[in-house]
Amino acid sequence: MILFMAVKSRPDPARSIVDALLDVVAEHGLERATVREVAATAGVAIGTVQHYFPTKDAMVVGAFTEVVARIRRRVDAVPLSDDVESDLRAVLGELLPVDARRQTEARIQLAFAARAAVSPTLAALQREVLDDVRASLALAFERRSGRRDPRRGHDAAAAALALVDGLAMHAVSAGGQTDVDALRRPLDLMLAALLT
Numbered sequence: 001m002i003l004f005m006a007v008k009s010r011p012d013p014a015r016s017i018v019d020a021l022l023d024v025v026a027e028h029g030l031e032r033a034t035v036r037e038v039a040a041t042a043g044v045a046i047g048t049v050q051h052y053f054p055t056k057d058a059m060v061v062g063a064f065t066e067v068v069a070r071i072r073r074r075v076d077a078v079p080l081s082d083d084v085e086s087d088l089r090a091v092l093g094e095l096l097p098v099d100a101r102r103q104t105e106a107r108i109q110l111a112f113a114a115r116a117a118v119s120p121t122l123a124a125l126q127r128e129v130l131d132d133v134r135a136s137l138a139l140a141f142e143r144r145s146g147r148r149d150p151r152r153g154h155d156a157a158a159a160a161l162a163l164v165d166g167l168a169m170h171a172v173s174a175g176g177q178t179d180v181d182a183l184r185r186p187l188d189l190m191l192a193a194l195l196t
Contacts, residue, residue: 014052014062016042021063026104030060030111057121064112064122067105068129071095084144085195088137088160092187095164097171098180106168134158144195156194163190 020042024033038059039046053059071094078090097106116122137157142149167183 013042013044013048016044017049017052017059018063018066021059022067022104022108025063025108025111030115033060035059057119060112060115060119061121061125063108064125067108067112071105084140085191088140088144088195089187089191091137091140092160092164092191093184095168096180096183096187097168098183103172106172110169110172130161134161137161141194159194160190163187 017038021033021038024037024041028037033056035046035049035056039049042049049059053062075091075094078087078094080087094102097103112122113126116126134154134157137160138150138153141156141160142153145152163186167186171183
C-alpha cells in the first residue's frame with residue numbers, strides 16, 4: 001500500500017523537467033539551461049530529459065509554452081466588466097512584474113525573447129503569441145472607442161504591449177527593484193492617452 005501511494009504521487013516527469021528548466025532559466029538564464037543542469041534540478045536522469053525533449057530547442061519551446069499558458073490562465077481569470085478601460089488596465093497589469101511570481105515570469109520571458117532572436121522555432125512561437133495578444137487587445141481598444149477602426153485598434157494594442165514589455169524588461173533587468181506604483185503609473189498614463 002505505501003509503495004502504491006508513493007508511485008501514484010510521483011509528479012509527471014515532463015512537468016518536472018519543464019518546471020526545473022523554468023527554475024534554472026529564472027535563476028541563471030538560458031545559457032545555464034543545459035540538459036545536465038535541468039536533469040539535476042528535476043532529479044531525473046539525463047536520458048529522461050532527452051526522452052521528453054530530444055533537443056534543447058524542444059525543451060525551451062516546451063518551457064516557453066508553459067509560461068505562456070500560465071500567464072494566459074491568469075489573464076483569463078481577470079473578471080471583465082462593461083468598463084473597457086478598467087478591463088484593459090487589469091489585463092495589462094497582469095503582465096507587469098509586480099510580485100515575485102510575475103518577476104520570475106518576466107525574467108523567463110526576457111530570456112526566451114533573446115533566444116527567439118536566433119531561433120526560428122522560438123521566433124515563430126513568439127510571433128504567434130504576440131499576434132494573439134495584440135488581436136485581443138485591439139478588439140478591446142476598438143470596443144472602447146465605439147467605432148470600427150482596425151488600424152487604430154492594432155496600433156493602440158501594439159503600443160500598450162510595447163509599454164508593458166518595456167516596463168517589465170526594465171524592472172527585471174534592474175534587479176526587480178521597481179515598485180508597483182512606478183510600473184502602474186506609466187500604464188495609466190498611456191491608457192489615458194490611447195483611449196481619448
